Amino acid sequence: MVLDVKNLSVGLGTKDNQKLILNQVNFSVKRGETVAIVGESGCGKSMTALTVMGLLPEPVVSLVSGEILLQGKNLTNLSQKEMNKVRGKDVAMIFQEPMTTLNPSFTIGNQLGEIFKIHSNLNSEEIRKKCIEMLTKVKIPDPEAKLKVYPHQLSGGMRQRVVIAMALACNPKVIIADEPTTALDVTIQAQILDLLVELQTQFNTTVILITHDLGVVAETCQRAIVMYAGQVVEEGSVEELFEHPQHPYTKGLMDSIPRLGDARGKLHVIKGSVPDMDAMPQGCRFNPRCEVATDICRKEAPELEITSDGRRVRCWHKL
Ligand SMILES: Nc1ncnc2c1ncn2[C@@H]1O[C@H](COP(=O)(O)OP(=O)(O)OP(=O)(O)O)[C@@H](O)[C@H]1O
Numbered sequence: 629m630v631l632d633v634k635n636l637s638v639g640l641g642t643k644d645n646q647k648l649i650l651n652q653v654n655f656s657v658k659r660g661e662t663v664a665i666v667g668e669s670g671c672g673k674s675m676t677a678l679t680v681m682g683l684l685p686e687p688v689v690s691l692v693s694g695e696i697l698l699q700g701k702n703l704t705n706l707s708q709k710e711m712n713k714v715r716g717k718d719v720a721m722i723f724q725e726p727m728t729t730l731n732p733s734f735t736i737g738n739q740l741g742e743i744f745k746i747h748s749n750l751n752s753e754e755i756r757k758k759c760i761e762m763l764t765k766v767k768i769p770d771p772e773a774k775l776k777v778y779p780h781q782l783s784g785g786m787r788q789r790v791v792i793a794m795a796l797a798c799n800p801k802v803i804i805a806d807e808p809t810t811a812l813d814v815t816i817q818a819q820i821l822d823l824l825v826e827l828q829t830q831f832n833t834t835v836i837l838i839t840h841d842l843g844v845v846a847e848t849c850q851r852a853i854v855m856y857a858g859q860v861v862e863e864g865s866v867e868e869l870f871e872h873p874q875h876p877y878t879k880g881l882m883d884s885i886p887r888l889g890d891a892r893g894k895l896h897v898i899k900g901s902v903p904d905m906d907a908m909p910q911g912c913r914f915n916p917r918c919e920v921a922t923d924i925c926r927k928e929a930p931e932l933e934i935t936s937d938g939r940r941v942r943c944w945h946k947l
């Protein structure tokens with residue numbers, strides 16, 4: 629395993645008045661695979677990513693317990709300074725909006741070069757060559773000239789390519805992409821995703837892809853982790869999850885995918901909404917919205933159970 633996330637709990641607020649945003653999140657990712665994290669808005673996908681990156685908005689949100697092992701090294705024990713060395717080099721993140729990463733006042737060459745300055749011993753000419761090489765890899769036309777431009781001189785799609793180049797610069801073991809294409813035009817979205825998949829194969833990087841788009845999951849990912857209300861509720865191969873979801877929540881997500889031929893029919897939606905942290909239901913967190921819930925679901929919280937090789941489900945009434 630390249631990444632092991634163990635019993636991760638993350639809290640909002642101070643110790644005496646803390647609410648858990650993430651509750652005992654567990655998952656592992658193998659070298660070279662593309663894993664999706666899916667779930668409705670507010671389920672904790674981005675918080676999981678930020679925790680792995682050591683980028684929680686502290687002190688408002690902070691790590692309560694758990695371990696994050698990157699090739700066996702526990703990132704949660706690292707100081708901010710040590711984490712700065714890991715971030716960008718061993719694990720990198722691509723955010724939804726490229727300008728979260730890019731600084732408007734520096735040129736592309738400057739910002740990309742900075743990564744090599746921090747994480748390598750290359751001299752300035754070697755860094756320049758590396759920057760051109762990376763921009764070529766992400767298929768930015770005329771890379772040499774692009775080193776001198778500022779982010780606002782590029783289109784959104786080109787900016788996200790620069791961000792991908794920055795993420796890949798040091799050949800990190802893991803890249804976390806949090807809705808990397810949501811802010812882009814539909815045609816550009818597909819190009820960026822294709823590029824990510826192509827580079828992932830070429831570099832054998834592990835990619836964790838956070839997305840709302842289950843079509844994208846089906847096309848690009850081998851496995852998926854389904855989160856609900858700060859917990860992992862199901863995990864399995866994409867094929868298994870799409871063909872035979874075992875958790876009613878996963879099934880609800882799958883049923884809400886628009887399919888060809890369904891154009892006139894009404895789309896299935898999961899009734900209700902993700903519970904508020906202040907009003908977490910007793911028992912299974914999904915029970916108020918679940919069509920198969922019974923008494924036990926309203927009383928006792930189910931554990932995440934291993935049902936078969938690599939398949940895990942948190943439900944009293946697996947489908
Ligand atoms: N900066 C913050 N301060 C306090 N609470 C936050 C902050 N960011 C997120 N939260 C809360 O943490 C929980 C998980 O949010 P998170 O952003 O991880 O959801 P998400 O699954 O990424 O949703 P989306 O699909 O909308 O991006 C939510 O209840 C959210 O309100």
Ligand SMILES: [Mg+2]
Pocket residue numbers: 673674675806
């Ligand atoms: Mg998010």
